[in-house]
Amino acid sequence: MALISHESSVTSPLSAPQAPGFTKPHAVRPLVSAHDVSRQWGKGSNAQLGVDRVDLNIGSGELAAIVGPSGSGKSTLGALIAGIDRPTSGSLVVDGERIDQLSTDQLARWRGRNVGIVFQDFHLLPTLSAAENVELAITLSGRSVGRSKRRAETREALSSVGLADKVRRLPNELSGGEQQRVAIARAVVNRPRLIVADEPTGSLDQAAGSTVFELLAGLRRDGTTVVFITHDRALAAEADRRIEMLDGSVSRHSAGGVDVRIPLTADTLVAGVQ
């Protein structure tokens, strides 16, 4: 057991190598720190690798884009970071918590407090109104908030996405863009440190998509870290950090327009020798 311990990576997480001239102050301390993270389905000959020994850091308060061709493992990586899936190996620290070691329920509680998740197809609860969907997130976060404060926060969150007049609508009565904005309100209402969005604009038209993206990108201002997955080059270009995936691995990683060196590991050494 001790042989494959990843304790060292917890006590001294790999710091994001700083490129010259890259001086975003809040990017110094990483919020997400993945070390040797893999996600595999099935066993033996059926084994399928979604994410293959990924090492990366995402700084606090950054807007990070994960890009890459279809099937390259973007969603899988996003799910791992958001704590809705668990790595089969490797260590994953988010905001100081080893989330790969939490139990199912601990992980759920952790998500409720620390992450907001936005999906391509919204995943609002269909039987709840916009306001109820948002309020539910407060309830599940375990924050002890009084009823009236809950209502107020809900209204505020929905106003911030421009839906103050549609709080009582059911998801079925909202357009796709509106539903996605409710999902963003739901994600931000607990003021989480991290937001993970998997192709949040993928199901939306140009106009609705850019509204949604502006909302997400704007969260940076409050120091929220936003990780988003996209196929859209233009959107990715606006990110502080770009993580390019290929066949489950990070093929290119740049921050502030400068490449981040992939740390030297035994494997890359061997690969270099070959």
Place this chain on the structure above:
Amino acid sequence: MQFVSHLWREVRRAPARILTSVFALSLAVGAIGVFAIPTVAASSLRDSAERDAIPQIVLRTTDTADVDLDTAVSSIANVEHIEPQVLTVVATPEDRELDILGTNLTNQQIDIIGVDAGRLPTAFGELIVAEDTLRLGTTWTVDAADGAPIELRVVGIGGTTFWNGEGVAFTDRATAGALEGVDGANRLVVRTSDTGKEALRSTASEIRDVLSDGGVSTKTLPLTIPNGRHPIEADIEQISSLIGLLGIVAGLVGLVLLGSTANTLITERTREVAVMRALGGTNRAMRRRLRRLAMGIALASVVVGVPLGVLISNLIARLVLEEFVGLTPGVAVSIPVMIGSALFALVGARLVAANAARRVTNRPLAAALRDRDGSPFGRRLSERLVARFATGSILDRTAVRNGVHRRARSVAMLAQITAAVAALMIIASLATTVTDYNAALDEPVRWATSTYVPGPGLDIDASLADGDPRAEVGSTIEGEVEGWEIGVYGFVPDTQMIDRTMDAGRWFEAPGEVAVSSGFAERVGLDIGDEVTVEIASGSHQYTVVGLHPDRDRTVFIDVDELADDMNLPGMGNVVMSLDDEPPAFLSGPIDVERLAEDDDDNGTAAILLIFTAIGAVVVSVAGLAVASGLAVSVYERRHEFAALQAIGGRRRHVFRVVVAELIPIAAGGIALGLVAGYLGAAAIMESFEAANAVEIGFTFASGAIPAAGAVVVAGALLIGGLMVRRVTSRPVAVVLRGAA
């Protein structure tokens, strides 16, 4: 072949769901098989009645020594064969009593003895005994009627269809005759050519007449067994009608299950079908496809369910026959019930499927393509209304709204829980009613022991108990009133052996007066002051009803001396009743003591309850499975929703909470409706029983079972809900959501 592979693909796509559906439906189809039980039971009974040449008429008489039987009955055309027998009783080495039937063993023609071990008796004193009475080789000595010792020896084990289940021994007539002190016979069994009910009645009375011309009197009403039936068949029929009623409950549960299964299967394909429609599939073709799917499931259920039904009905029929007749039947099959249950599943599936398919294909293509699981929430007015209803926690709200959204399934589950609870309550209520009725039967009784001496008629001198203030001689004989078998009970007018408190009128005093059980009187339209015609062994007699007694059986109470006169046996009775726990000391010889405490009906009651329980278990498990599969599908279908809930921080208990909150109103409603339906159903069954038996049975609702029924429903729902939630939430949220789009 293509159809089979198509079906197979469907099974692989959602194996758990399809297999539960098939299994539950099979069980429902199988449960309909209980309808076959009466047929199955009757056919085995009739087979054995035919094989063993059951008698059509049985008469018990005084000694026929002075009559040449064959000549006497030769004038009666319907008589094929008459067999003189002697019935007597001895004490076994363990001092239990043993009926011994003496009959012609060299040329058996009626109620033929089957030998299981050893052999038939060939010498004086040899016996062949029923199973579980005495061991082969047992030898002991008893006194003959004339006092001479006779050595009895068991040489075989065996029995007959008529005597099945009774502790009886068979020997030759000489041995039985010596034991009983009878030179001729005291029991006559007759086979006739016309076995119709009326023919048997008139033949029996002709035999009675020729015997009485020869100075022989019959002492019991002749037993007639018409149409090749088995003597036990009438009793079985009653149980059968009950079983039939429970079969209807099972069928209803099955129907609901069938409907909801077919409906779910088709509705959940809305989007898939929409895609095919978009690609150019015609509505007609799509409907055909959907109907085929439902028919495939139904067909698979029939293939499994019909044999299951045969199995269930045969198992229960075997249970009935073994308990009541001690007969192990062969496997029997009721073709009409098999075809019926198969048609039930196929036609039902076809109707429901056609309807659901039409609904699915009639949805606007755009809407159908958009939604994942049938129709989105908020399209119906009821859904929008319930969405305005914003009380309770948000999780509870999702639960209630989902219940409204999936109203078809909610109603189906409500119906299934109702059926399960109703079945439980009906069975429990029948059990309590039967128990209470048996207790009520003994309520007016004041004697502690009643002692009979062996013999076919009135064999006790009525003055025998004159010196004993705690004992009385009475008579109990069989009779008939308006076609109903009744008990005719002779008591002294001021008897202390029975509670003489009346419902109306008074106890008999003067000659020609009788009291009648009030429940029976009411059902045959007898009232105080009416004349009643009572058929007894000696013929028809008329009496005046002067009182209605709370007795719950079918009984006529009459002065013991008058009854003796009417039986042409003046001054005689056949039972000594005593207030003491031991029979009076003046009785000696072989006697048959019945103590009130030990109810001889207990076995019968236990058997009936056992059968109810068996059928109830089938019905309840069908309903339980239906509820379980409905609940499982419901939870499984919403796994994406639950995953979304988990993604935003919901823990397992939150998911469980939603499932339970949705279930609570359904379960509560189902329990409430089930209790009402159970009450009404059980009351109706009991009423039909009262009508069928012309007695007042009364009705006791098993309110004691309510907590149990509730607990079963609640515990079952929590268990299944918990298991399903566990299963659904144990997969990573991301993996579940991946399959959502």
